[in-house]
Amino acid sequence: MFPYPSGVLHMGHLRVYTISDVLARFQRMRGKRVIHPMGWDAFGLPAENAAIEGGVSAKKWTEKNIDSMKEQFSLMNVGFDWDREIRTCSPDYYVHTQRLFLKLYEHGLAYRKESQVNWDPVDETVLANEQVLDNGKSWRSGAVVERRTLPQWFFKITAYKKALLEDLDVLGPDWPDQVKSMQANWIGLSRGVKVKFPLTAGKTDLGGYTSLEVYTTRLDTLLGVQYLAISSIHPLALKSIETDKYLQKFLLIHGTDWNTRSKKGELIKGFRALNPLTNEEIPVYVANYVVDGTGTSAVMGVPGHDARDNEFWKKRGPQEVPAKVVVRQSRYDRKKNLRPEDGGVFEDLGTLNENCGRYEGMSSAHAQKVFLTELRRKGLGKAHVNSKLEDWLISRQRYWGTPIPMVHCESCGIVPVKEEDLPVVLPDIEKLSPKGGNPLVSMKEWVETPCPKCGGEARRETDTMDTFVDSSWYFMRYVDPHNKELPFSPEKANELLPVDAYIGGIEHAILHLLYARFISKFLRKIGMWPLGSDSENQGEPFKRLVTQGMVSADGASPRVSWEKMSKSKFNGTDPRECISRWGADATRAHLLFLGPVQAELRWDEDRIIGMHRWFDKLWRHTSMLAEKLADPGFPILPNLIARPVTTTSIPPEDHDLFSMLQETNRNSSFALSKTLALNTVVSNLIKLTNTLTSPPAETQPTLAMTYRVTNELLRMLAPIAPGFAEECWARLHTHVPSMAGTRVLETTWPWFVLQGERLGGTTTCSVHIDGRFRFKVTLERERLMRKLGEGEQYARDIIANKETAGKWLKEKEIEKVIVSSNGKVVSLLTRPVTRTPQ
The missing domain is CATH 3.10.20.590 (Ubiquitin-like (UB roll))
Incomplete structure (x- = not known):
């Protein structure tokens, strides 16, 4: 995944790009045509905020950071294809992002509407639901998110929810199960029931409401419902504040304090609900954990069988009324029976208990069927398939982003910019105001423009696009980065897509990766990636996803013992310091050796001395072997490396060393091509080096075999430590005319099993x-x-x-x-x- 140009790389960057570089070099040595590009996710709030703080242009700040990071990359021995470099803030790139927007608009998948949105009061912009953390705070600024009503632009990702969910099966084992599970849970298709709870209000005006509808997947707990909860902006809540001063005060203070884990709530005194099965009266609360727009914006509270409901009831319900338990474990269930009075809540399916009257003894599954039949008969319930996924809110009220190519005309309404008038270029503002908000609104010369349809006076859309729009398709631009007319040619897309290996953190599972899958499927459908419509991958953009773990280190004053390195926390260890002390290749090898790719790492530079000793040992061995090869009496043959080896072609003293070489090659090849257990590749090469430099006294290998194994060792080391391997290769072949002047990275990867080289023993x-x-x-x-x-x-x-x-x-x-x-x-x-x- 391409980086945000913060200006400084940290060890987390070095880890992910070392992994990609190792795989790219390995595949090149296997004879593959490899594209290993680099680009910059250059728009967004961090750049804008940094430009405000520094009193500089966001464009100049970003470009300066890019130049600095490219210099840092050059120190890391990573081999990127810089001819394919892209920058999302360049008009050459975002003209195609605007074309993509217009394509979505043309197909009815981009639209504008008034909406309750998540508002970040610090960054003064709207956040998508995916950008609000579970604690109700902004993923970027950490501010408590507020709710506001604003006109917003959306992409209709819900039109693809079925394909996005079902095609997770297409991805297979090359995608981590955790990522697929996270996406499936976020899309959240579930089968349940919509239940209407009749309302009883006396003389209270409910604005035409006669019932309150909720969605549930646990209809078997209906007899245990002790309250209903609605969102703070549900029409019934807003109607009730006209006569309820306590509710009015609550909404004034807490109405925008949305938090799925909150226990804040206020009882609505003007009306109550009735259980549709028993007619028992149920109180109704406004609760901050209920998300408006999700489901029916109302939920049923079952304290006896839901931990969150139980906590809310303890805090807000009548103290004398305990949680009602209506489902017990089945007699064959061996799990410990949890009860609210014991401090636990039984949330599983089971058997209805004695509190359920004539329904006692029914299994949860049977009770759901019986209850649904009765509710249907009363006209108070129906089966329903629900999804948690909402349309993608893409407009932002900030400056540093891709302009939305739409115009507002009093006569024609909202009109798309013509294709020939693209790009709508973002004006360069030399100094941004620290007041926040969107400075484009007040830029009269930029905002005022002729209507593309009637030619009359009109105004440009001043919202810019979410940066996730820029990154939803950038990997496709790599296949054709200099195409001025199209984002990429269909021919090149067919030739080079989907991406063979995509490497990045698991934190992108329900943001970037979901959006990229949506856009890829859309482009497949409209023919921009024709093979996507026929191929087995169903327009999926990434064949293999590798989610590397975070790199953590202890900071100067950490609140926990180890913290994730992050640009937002300013706690990243600068790789340049380590590289200056130990060298790029030792740093790369150490990062790989510390643990499996998927594991989180605790960065500890003190342990890198092990890599330094390994390199020193291999260099001394290579140098001494090179001197021995200078002896005119040693018969080096040009085809020594390629000669097949069998038990009859080499002396017995070479068997053990060559067997170890075969095992190392086999394990390393398997790790690099299949498991990506790169830490084992490093450890196996270290073991082979130790055996090569200190063989058992009773089985001293011949000089010819020592030379051959050293050759193969350096070839296997080349993807991991390219600079050091090249130096050793050149030193080894100083006195070997047939090999002098060659480069190890231009040789082929040793692959004994495929070549049929099998040594007995x-x-x-x-x-x-x-x-x-x-x-x-x-x-x-x-x-x-x-x-x-x-x-x-x-x-x-x-x-x-x-x-x-x-x-x-x-x-x-x-x-x-x-x-x-x-x-x-x-x-x-x-x-x-x-x-x-x-």
């Missing part, structure tokens, strides 16, 4: 059955160490047919075979043979 393994050592067996090492279950199957076949194993496997089936990483132990897990009755 056996290993003696300890066989453990159900956790206990039983006997030893001799197996072919190469077959035993194969991946993808081949080694385990080979061991199973050999051991099961051994006479020695008979007494331990009698009347048993082998359920699982585990081969240790060094091939010295094979463990069998068994189960009794199941016999079919005669």
Whole structure:
């Protein structure tokens, strides 16, 4: 994922771009055509706020930061294709973002309407729902979000909700399950029931309301409803403040303090609801945890079976009325029974209890069917499929963003800018006012423009686009970055899309990644990416998603022991300091070695000394070997590296070293192409180096084999430490005429298994059955160490047919075979043979 140009890279940046660089170099060595581009997510509030604080132009501030970060990238030994560089703040780029907007408008997927919105009072702009944290604060400024009514632009992402949900299955195992689950939960398709609770109001005017409708997926708890809660701007709440001064005061103070975890609420005294099954009266509250616009903006409160409802009831309900439990665990459920009086809440399905009268004993599933039938008969309920996903709010009341290419005309209404008049160029403001808000509103010369339809006086739209619009399609621009007429040509899109590997943090799961999938599917539908309509990927933009973990470090005065490095917290460790002390390649190798790609890392520079010692050992070995190769009596053959190796072609003393080379290559190749366990690649190369430099005295390898293994080691090291590997390669071949002047990064990746280079040799393994050592067996090492279950199957076949194993496997089936990483132990897990009755 491309970075925001904050001006300074931190270790989190170095980690993600090291991962991408390693994979790009590896694939190039495999002979693939690789595009490894770089660009800048350059619009947005941080740049605007920084420009205000610094009294400079947002454009100049951004460009200065980009230049600084490009210089930092040059120190990291990352090989980007700078010919494909893009900047979202450049008119050459955002002209196509504006074209994309007009395409969405043309197809009815971009529209403007009055809406209750999330307002950030610090940044003075609107936030999408996805940008409001669970605690009700802005993801960017941390301010408590308010609710306001404003005219806003939306993209109709809900038109694609079914495809966005169903096509998660298309993504398969190359997308993390956690990301797919997060998107599925955010889209939130669920099957439930809409229930109408009749209202009883006496003389209170309810503005025509006779019932209050809620949506629930737990109709079986209907008899446990003890209150209803509505949002602070529900029509019934706004009507009630006319006669309820306490509610009026509550809404004045807390009406915009929306928070899904809030326990704030106020009882509405003018009316009550009736349970549609029992006619029991139920109080109605205004509650800050109810989100307006989600579902029916009203929810039922079941303190006995929902933890949040229970907390709210304890805080706001009558103290003398306990939570009502109506569902108990089924008799076959072994989980601990939780009860409100014990401090827990039973939220699972179960069996209706004695508090349910004639319904006692029904399972939750059966009770839902019975209740729905009764509600239908009364006209108070119906089945409903609900979605939490709302249309994407894309307009922002700030300056530094892509102008929305629409014009407001008193005669014609809202009119799109003509294609030939694009781009609508954002004016450069030398000094932004610290008052906040959108300075475009007051720029008369820019705002006033002829109507594209009638030619009369009109005004430009002054809202700019959410920066997530810019980033929703940037990866597609990489395939054709210099095309002036189109965002990209369909031919190049067909040739190079979808993206083979996309690397970034999991925090983008329900923002950038969801929006990118939506835009990609839209472009597929309108023919801009034609193969997307026929291919199996259903217009999905990314084949493989890699979510690297955060890099954390302890700051000067941290509130917790380790904090995520972040541009917004100003706590990022500058990689330049580490690189200046240890070198770029040692820093890269250390970052990879610290843990798996998906794991969060605790950055500790003190431990990098291990990488420094490894490099020093390999350099000394390479230098000493180069001197030995200078001996005229050593017969270096030009094809030594390519010569196939078998048990008969090399002497016995070379077997162990070459076997280890094969194992290292096999494991590293598998990690780089499949699992991305890059930490194991580094550790395996370190082990091979140690064996190469300190072989056992009884099996000293020949000089020819030492030379060959060193060659292959440097080729496998090249993607990880390209600069150091090149230096070692040049030193090694100083006296090898056929190799002098070559570059290791221009050689091919060693791939022994594909070339059929298999060295024989056996290993003696300890066989453990159900956790206990039983006997030893001799197996072919190469077959035993194969991946993808081949080694385990080979061991199973050999051991099961051994006479020695008979007494331990009698009347048993082998359920699982585990081969240790060094091939010295094979463990069998068994189960009794199941016999079919005669």
